[in-house]
């Protein structure tokens with residue numbers, strides 16, 4: 067189980083112009099991802115995904131140039147020890163904060179993939195979970211964005227036809243436009259479809275004051291990231307504007323940041339991402355801590371099948387599991403780099419964790435080498 071190599075492989079796939087969706091964070095022009103490959107002396111290979119962080123080359127560089135030297139030579143089974151070693155050396159002092167936690171996340175995910183392959187168990191079983199149906203909602207990066215209402219209704223229609231019972235709409239344009247769009251979806255598809263909203267931190271406090279009565283009336287399940295997570299005063303104020311729960315967490319790193327959100331008490335839905343917040347090791351700590359506060363975990367869905375499969379493994383193993391955020395819209399990195407799909411939607415709109423050892427996916431390394439990183443942000 068001695069680790070002989072660690073390599074981060076940043077990849078990019080351009081999105082054709084006619085398929086580029088606009089969100090609060092810009093227009094999606096390419097899909098980026100950072101694959102992390104960890105090799106052991108015994109020949110086991112683990113794969114993980116570190117979120118691209120809007121700069122896949124930089125995330126890969128932290129792994130290949132800063133962290134690799136602290137991981138090679140270690141025992142791959144010592145996952146918590148490696149986590150602490152990297153955190154202490156890279157994050158606790160001098161170390162590029164969020165970028166480094168993202169980098170650790172990819173390595174940790176790959177180490178859990180190795181644990182699974184070494185034991186023959188899928189990760190959800192290693193974590194103490196059981197296979198069960200988990201409600202999925204459509205809305206991962208690039209889907210259900212801004213634009214003409216008719217086009218949005220068509221997109222919703224297609225997703226509902228696929229089996230989805232829950233949809234997450236992008237908001238943050240302007241309160242009146244946002245509410246008109248949500249209302250059109252609610253009126254067209256009725257009360258049985260669960261609707262969430264995600265503003266990608268694009269709202270002002272005044273926007274949310276105007277939005278909240280409408281979100282309450284339209285029975286919106288949550289309002290995600292109206293503001294940056296650090297804007298504590300706006301969250302505290304917005305929580306008093308209405309009943310719709312406030313959600314965040316895809317841009318929060320390690321249990322230390324989540325502890326603060328729990329202590330604040332104004333966030334009702336936490337959304338850590340396995341590939342961002344510190345890997346399986348850390349998200350399980352976050353979930354256990356949130357369980358003590360009776361707050362559910364709805365993992366943010368990453369880009370590739372690795373992070374998506376990872377989120378389902380977590381959901382199958384925690385007692386405060388929420389829903390799975392699927393990745394719809396055009397996302398070639400969800401399935402193309404793998405021999406099989408990261409998830410299948412059943413007729414009830416649910417998914418189950420993969421059963422093959424580890425994460426449960428075989429990575430096509432030739433695909434990765436064939437799609438080298440295109441530097442620059444994917445949302446412009």
Ligand SMILES: [Mg+2]
Nearest residue numbers: 264290291316
């Ligand atoms: Mg979001």
